[in-house]
Amino acid sequence: MAALKAFICLRRAEHRPSHGKGFPFSLLRPVFQRAASCRIPNFLLIGHRGHGMNILQSSDSRMKAIKENSLLSFNSAAKFPLDFIEFDVQVTKDDCPVIFHDDVILSEENGTIFEKRVTELCLAEFLCYGPQKEAGKEGKCLYRKTKDGKFEKWNVETDDSLCTLQEAFQKVEPSLGFNIELKFDDYKVYQSDHLTHILQVILQVVFEFARYRPIIFSTFQPDAAQLVRKLQNNYPVFFLTEGGTETYYDVRRNSLEEAMKVCLEGGLQGIVSEIKGVFKDPGAVPKIKDSNLSLLTYGKLNNVPEAVYVQYLMGIDGVIVDFVEEISRTVDDMIKPDEASGGKESESNSKLQFSQKELSFLLKLIPELIQQH
Structure with missing residues (x-):
């Protein structure tokens, strides 16, 4: 890591490579211009589940600071x-889009932990878990299953109520864009009619309440990704992938190459990949960009400032991060557009040229990052 930091220090004053034919900024430009904030980003910074995801067994207090996927988390992220x-x-x-990551809700009754699928609850049942908005009313305790199979109370430093998609549109800073991940069970086969119904229910809320807020849709479900693209053309759709770091029965989920096929066949605008998949196959980045697709990343490595800057140099279009305060500072310090040019890259400065020796050195450092995280 020390060698990587030294490399960053040497190159941080340089300009990033151009996006070439990369998608998002040309398409998002009118959306941002209509929004309350007119800043057009050159490198997207996205808060994961708002202010950051919760990992209850983590020794890092930042992973348990604010309840993920809550209005409090979203508005805390909006401060950065x-x-x-x-x-x-x-x-x-009962057809209400709600914001929740896990497929199931875990709670306790008479000393026994039980689970209920979110999609099998009505809205009133869903909202009865966790802190309640109504003064004096106590909600049912939420649990989460850890990686080692244990059940742990979902305790965070600052808790908040569960919420709906409509509430997010109404109560979150309007200039902050929404990357809406369309959540489906990884191991369930969905019929086209059922997928269509779910997506139409979500789109109805988006169309009614989004106004000028920038929106990106993303999903790991390839059929849903292509279908939501067919159902609307107002907002870009990105296909989520582990980039080959996990293996699934559906081969479309198993590599960056397959992700490209899903996007090109369905007219999607980009890919969101686990960053380890990109670092293990950096040659995929120019192929993705040459296909007129955008590339965003997610994963623990995106909480490492040096890893974020390496992606910027590689021409990746943005990152989804948990440590929003620290990484927003990194982006501001290392990546913000040259103020002297008014945020516009000149033709002569837009490409950061690597020597072959520098490129080889950079790629050799990537496995070091992966091993440490």
């Missing part, structure tokens, strides 16, 4: 210079 927040949307049994 982010472009978007990312959150997960599912639809309840």
Whole structure:
């Protein structure tokens, strides 16, 4: 890591490579211009589940600071210079889009932990878990399952109520973009009619309440990604992938190459990949950009400032991060446009040229990053 930091210090004053034919900024430009904030980003910074995801067993207090996917988390993230927040949307049994990451809600009754699928609850049942908005009313305790299979109370430093997609539109800073992840069960087969119904329910809320807020849709479900693109053309759709770091029965989820095929076949605008998948196959980046697709990343490595700056140099279009305060400072210090040019890259300065020796050195440092995280 020390060698990587030294490399960053040497090159941080340089300009990033141009996006070439990369998608998002030309398409998002009119959306940002209509929004309350007219800043057009050159490198998207996105808060993961708002202010950051919760990992209850983590020794890092930042992972347990604020309840993820809550209005409090979203508005806390809005205090920093982010472009978007990312959150997960599912639809309840009575057709209400709600914001929650896990497929199931875990709670306790008579000393026994039980689980209920979010999509099998009606809205009133869903909202009865966790802190309640009504004064004096106590909600049912929420639990989460840790990686080692244990159940742990979902305790965070600052808790908040569960919320709906409509509430997010109405109560979150309007200039902050929404990266809406359309959440589906990884191991369930969905019929086209059912997918269409779920997506139409979500789109109805988006169309009614989004106004001029920038929106990006994303999902790991390839059929849903292509279908939401067919159902609307107002907002870009990105396909989420682990980039080959996990293996699924559906081969479309198993590599960056397959992700490109999903996007090109469905007319999607970009890919959101686990960053380890990109670092293990950096040659995929120019292929993705040459295909007129945008590339965003997520993952623990995006909480490492040096890893974020390396992605900037590689021409990646943005990152989804948990440590929004620290990484927004990194982006502001290392990546913000040259103020003297008014935020516009000149033709002569837009490309950062690497020597072959420098490029080889940079790529050799990437496995070091992966091993440490």
